[in-house]
Amino acid sequence: MTTTMISGLPLTITQPGTYVLSGDLTTDGHGISVQADNVVIDLNGYTISGPTDSNTETFGVSAFDQTNVTVKNGSIDGFMYGIYLSDIVANKSSTADMTSTGHVVENLTISNATFRGARVEGNDNVIQNNVIENIGGTTVYEHAYAFGIEVFGASEVLDNEIIEVRGRGATDIGEGVGIS
Numbered sequence: 001m002t003t004t005m006i007s008g009l010p011l012t013i014t015q016p017g018t019y020v021l022s023g024d025l026t027t028d029g030h031g032i033s034v035q036a037d038n039v040v041i042d043l044n045g046y047t048i049s050g051p052t053d054s055n056t057e058t059f060g061v062s063a064f065d066q067t068n069v070t071v072k073n074g075s076i077d078g079f080m081y082g083i084y085l086s087d088i089v090a091n092k093s094s095t096a097d098m099t100s101t102g103h104v105v106e107n108l109t110i111s112n113a114t115f116r117g118a119r120v121e122g123n124d125n126v127i128q129n130n131v132i133e134n135i136g137g138t139t140v141y142e143h144a145y146a147f148g149i150e151v152f153g154a155s156e157v158l159d160n161e162i163i164e165v166r167g168r169g170a171t172d173i174g175e176g177v178g179i180s
Helices: none
Strands: 003-006 011-013 017-023 032-034 039-044 047-050 060-064 069-077 083-084 104-111 116-121 125-128 132-138 145-153 157-158 159-168 176-179
Touching: 011 017, 032 039, 060 069, 069 083, 083 104, 104 116, 116 132, 116 157, 125 145, 125 176, 132 145, 132 176, 145 159, 159 176
Parallel strands: 003 017, 011 032, 017 039, 032 060, 039 069, 047 069, 060 083, 069 104, 083 116, 104 125, 104 132, 116 145, 125 157, 132 159, 145 176
Antiparallel strands: none
């Protein structure tokens, strides 16, 4: 696989390969959108920073209906979703129909996401050795349930630390959930 340095955001990845951050990067919109299978994003110890305002609808790293996406080794700060790896489950009747597989989310600090720290859908995924902190506060939904880590499908969730997840609502009925 080829290795490509990432030196600016937003970025759309359309080819398989390894992508490595060259330094701390900031965006006022989406961070990295993956539109290819077999992609490794190595934050290389650096941070991707995005919006933290309560009405943001942005993703730090996202992929929709892809396989084998790895995000590792750094920090994601801000965004509505720190990481969103989706299987587009709306047209699937069960987790057996899911085609998004093989994702790895590891060795990250995900902080200040307003809705989800990491949401990973599909089967055979691994979410491990992450610190997820200060998640919640979105005003996009009236009663928002915030999640540190949310999985849908068969995934391994191992050795993660969840600190401060809070929901919000008109009467504070939204819940904060560490792992769902």
